[in-house]
Amino acid sequence: MAGCCEPQGYDLIFSSGQAERDAARYRKSGLTWAPRRTVELFNDGTFGGESVLEIGGGIGDLQVELLRAGMARAMSVELSVSYEAAAGRLLRQAGLAGRSVRLTGDFAQRPELAQPADVVVLHSVVCCYADAGRLLSAAADRARKHLVLSYPRETWWLRAWAPIQNIYPRLRRSDWRFYIHSEAAILAAIEHAGLRRIHIEHTRIDHLAVFSRTE
């Protein structure tokens, strides 16, 4: 249940139906681009650690794959409660439920929900949240070693697409919106928390960046 000040209606968009479709997609074709690259970057040593905290991780497929790749513990804070049934099933089927903790809530409003972790991951989450600075400051604060992040590029055509994408949540009376936040503001929030970018790559739509703690 969302608190009084948390955005409402994310579970109308990130619904149990969407969770089942995501789980079917994962069973059929594995991780999507940014989570898949995250496991590859963990495996090739670009970043490392024993524990991962994923914010807005949906069905938790990346958490499953990072545990399989050798991480010891995973934690998730997800705003939509609708993902929990599918996520719990995935973890049990993989035999990994004992190494994972799942919590629901708005991480930006309630960062105390999560313990610090070696690695904090947010894939396609900043674009789902109005106050990117608050979300990223809280995430960076919980990252002992690394922050791994994907977010949309500031292209004219994504900016043109955003208002069209946002018709559907308006009709459903959900607070969820698709945002393209300024890259400069994203970097400033993370660097202010003592992390520096050590890796960046792109698709036509998204950036994927890895940050490491320097202090």
Ligand SMILES: C[S@@+](CC[C@H](N)C(=O)[O-])C[C@H]1O[C@@H](n2cnc3c(N)ncnc32)[C@H](O)[C@@H]1O
């Ligand atoms: C587009 S989905 C991405 C899911 C997954 N990370 C992936 O890459 O497939 C965005 C997710 O972020 C969650 N989310 C957005 N803002 C959040 C916040 N402040 N705290 C926790 N979860 C959040 C949403 O509920 C949704 O499940």
